[in-house]
Amino acid sequence: xxxxxxxxxxxxxxxxxxxxxxxxxxxxxxxxxxxxxxxxxxxxxxxxxxxxxxxxxxxxxxxxxxxxxxxxxxxxxxxxxxxxxxxxxxxxxxxxxxxxxxxxxxxxxxxxxxxxxxxxxxxxxxxxxxxxxxxxxxxxxxxxxxxxxxxxxxxxxxxxxxxxxxxxxxxxxxxxxxxxxxxxxxxxxxxxxxxxxxxxxx
Amino acid sequence: xxxxxxxxxxxxxxxxxxxxxxxxxxxxxxxxxxxxxxxxxxxxxxxxxxxxxxxxxxxxxxxxxxxxxxxxxxxxxxxxxxxxxxxxxxxxxxxxxxxxxxxxxxxxxxxxxxxxxxxxxxxxxxxxxxxxxxxxxxxxxxxxxxxxxxxxxxxxxxxxxxxxxxxxxxxxxxxxxxxxxxxxxxxxxxxxxxxxxxxxxx
Numbered sequence: 001x002x003x004x005x006x007x008x009x010x011x012x013x014x015x016x017x018x019x020x021x022x023x024x025x026x027x028x029x030x031x032x033x034x035x036x037x038x039x040x041x042x043x044x045x046x047x048x049x050x051x052x053x054x055x056x057x058x059x060x061x062x063x064x065x066x067x068x069x070x071x072x073x074x075x076x077x078x079x080x081x082x083x084x085x086x087x088x089x090x091x092x093x094x095x096x097x098x099x100x101x102x103x104x105x106x107x108x109x110x111x112x113x114x115x116x117x118x119x120x121x122x123x124x125x126x127x128x129x130x131x132x133x134x135x136x137x138x139x140x141x142x143x144x145x146x147x148x149x150x151x152x153x154x155x156x157x158x159x160x161x162x163x164x165x166x167x168x169x170x171x172x173x174x175x176x177x178x179x180x181x182x183x184x185x186x187x188x189x190x191x192x193x194x195x196x197x198x199x200x201x202x
Numbered sequence: 203x204x205x206x207x208x209x210x211x212x213x214x215x216x217x218x219x220x221x222x223x224x225x226x227x228x229x230x231x232x233x234x235x236x237x238x239x240x241x242x243x244x245x246x247x248x249x250x251x252x253x254x255x256x257x258x259x260x261x262x263x264x265x266x267x268x269x270x271x272x273x274x275x276x277x278x279x280x281x282x283x284x285x286x287x288x289x290x291x292x293x294x295x296x297x298x299x300x301x302x303x304x305x306x307x308x309x310x311x312x313x314x315x316x317x318x319x320x321x322x323x324x325x326x327x328x329x330x331x332x333x334x335x336x337x338x339x340x341x342x343x344x345x346x347x348x349x350x351x352x353x354x355x356x357x358x359x360x361x362x363x364x365x366x367x368x369x370x371x372x373x374x375x376x377x378x379x380x381x382x383x384x385x386x387x388x389x390x391x392x393x394x395x396x397x398x399x400x401x402x403x404x
Contacts, residue, residue, distance in 0.1 A: 028320050033234050107319030114316040117309030117378045118230050130379040159387035162376055163395050167365075169379075170372025173315045174364055176325070177332040177371075185361035189402065193365050196398035200391065 015053050018043050019067065022060045027108040031057065031115040031122070061112060062125045068109075069129045076136040085144045086198060093194050097187050100171035103179065109172050130165075137161045144198060152202050163197055217255050220245050221269065224262045229310040233259065233317040233324070263314060264327045270311075271331045278338040287346045288400060295396050299389050302373035305381065311374050332367075339363045346400060354404050365399055 021043035025034035036057065040047040054060045075092060082088030099105060116126040141157050141164075152160075167190070174181060223245035227236035238259065242249040256262045277294060284290030301307060318328040343359050343366075354362075369392070376383060 030232060030234055030316070030320070032232055103319065107316065110312055110316040110319060113375045113378055114232070114309065114312040117305065117312060118232070123378070126379055127381075134380065155384055155387045156391075159384060159391040162380070162383050162388045163369075163391045165379075166372030166376050166392070167369050167395075168372065169375040170368030170370065172375075173371040174368050176315055176319045177328055177367075178336065178364070179329070181364050182357055182361060185357045186364045189358075189361040189365045189399070190368070192402050193369075193395060193399050196402075197391070197395050200394050200398075 011053075014045070014049070015063070018045070018050055018053055019060065019063055022057075023064055023108050026061075026064075026111055027104065030111055031061070031119075058119075058121045058125065061115070061122055064108075065112065065125050065129045069132055072133055073136050076140045080140050080143055085140065085147060086195075089140070089144065089198070090191055090195060093191050094187055096168055097171060097190050098183070100168055101175045101181070101183055101186070103175045106172040106175045109169075110176070113169075134158070134161050134165070137164065141198070148199065150202055156202055160197060160200070164194065167193065167197075213255075216247070216251070217265070220247070220252055220255055221262065221265055224259075225266055225310050228263075228266075228313055229306065232313055233263070233321075260321075260323045260327070263317070263324055266310075267314065267327050267331045271334055274335055275338050278342050282342050282345055287342065287349060288397075291342070291346065291400070292393055292397060295393050296389055298370055299373060299392050300385070302370055303377045303383075303385055303388075305377045308374040308377045311371075312378070315371075336360070336363050336367070339366065343400070350401065352404055358404055362399060362402070366396065369395065369399075 018039070022034070022039045025039050025042055028034075029038065034057070036047050036050055039057075039060070040050050043050065054063065079085060079088045079092060112122065112126065116123040138157050138161055141160055142152070145152055145157070171190075174186075220241070224236070224241045227241050227244055230236075231240065236259070238249050238252055241259075241262070242252050245252065256265065281287060281290045281294060314324065314328065318325040340359050340363055343362055344354070347354055347359070373392075376388075
């Protein structure tokens with residue numbers, strides 16, 4: 001890649017275009033079913049072009065996971081900088097529920113975790129992103145709990161982060177298993193459940 | 203299949219053997235990667251034998267999903283027949299958490315949901331089982347909430363069932379994303395979160 005800013009922007013746009021096409025191919029055909037040939041067709045580029053930006057399918061998955069992680073780290077940093085961390089968190093819960101109940105997004109994310117359960121290279125990508133995500137949520141929850149007068153040990157915060165993560169990740173399956181669920185009613189109960197979790201006694 | 207009880211038992215044993223082999227193949231190679239040839243090798247039977255019991259891979263998935271559903275319906279019926287429904291539910295939560303944090307089982311279940319997101323026949327299998335599961339959980343939660351003096355409308359109970367299902371299904375991803383999680387600490391927080399959910403104000 002060039003140091004020329006126009007070239008740089010063009011390269012970024014190409015990468016984004018490939019990620020978008022690949023996400024759709026992984027979602028609709030699965031990680032194994034999607035070939036570089038299929039991705040290159042969907043992206044409207046030659047396979048050689050794809051390989052110029054990404055070494056293989058795992059590198060594309062790594063870029064998709066990195067982009068999601070970046071969004072989440074921005075979100076948790078925003079929550080931490082809010083005056084009332086708990087209220088900021090609960091406000092953002094609604095957005096998170098909505099995102100995870102999107103069946104397109106859910107299909108892609110579930111495919112990546114399913115692939116991680118059998119492919120050690122994808123597992124490493126997913127686990128390293130999860131570690132960064134947990135670290136950021138740990139900071140956020142600690143701030144929140146301190147503000148509410150709780151002094152928790154690391155194991156308590158880690159377990160709360162796990163339950164919070166499970167709740168959000170479980171929504172991915174729900175949009176596929178029950179496409180007719182009442183999003184507004186679920187959102188309200190979900191928000192209540194997150195509030196209760198954040199206020200559990202140590 | 204024969205009406206002869208010995209033949210019947212033998213057929214049941216063969217079916218169970220195929221389901222076991224197929225579950226391992228789906229988990230390790232994905233639904234598309236697993237062929238009937240690979241399943242027949244893992245089961246130690248000819249492909250013709252497999253086709254005698256199951257028309258195709260979707261029929262095998264349907265049988266795996268039906269078996270899981272049966273276990274869940276038995277469990278919820280047991281909970282409903284307990285003297286204290288809420289306490290029975292919370293006791294069983296520990297078993298459910300343990301099952302869903304088993305990475306082998308999680309890999310298989312996630313693969314089935316990921317496949318459902320792109321394969322309409324698998325989607326129908328998964329959705330119909332989910333409907334039966336929700337119906338049973340709805341009865342259970344209604345009993346529990348009545349015993350605690352709440353009279354909820356259908357939408358409230360349905361949303362509680364959704365959040366409960368999301369919590370359990372999300373554990374499937376957690377065991378893959380963070381294999382080092384502290385199971386005992388997570389179990390305790392999870393149980394607290396379920397208790398709070400069951401006691402949310404209408």
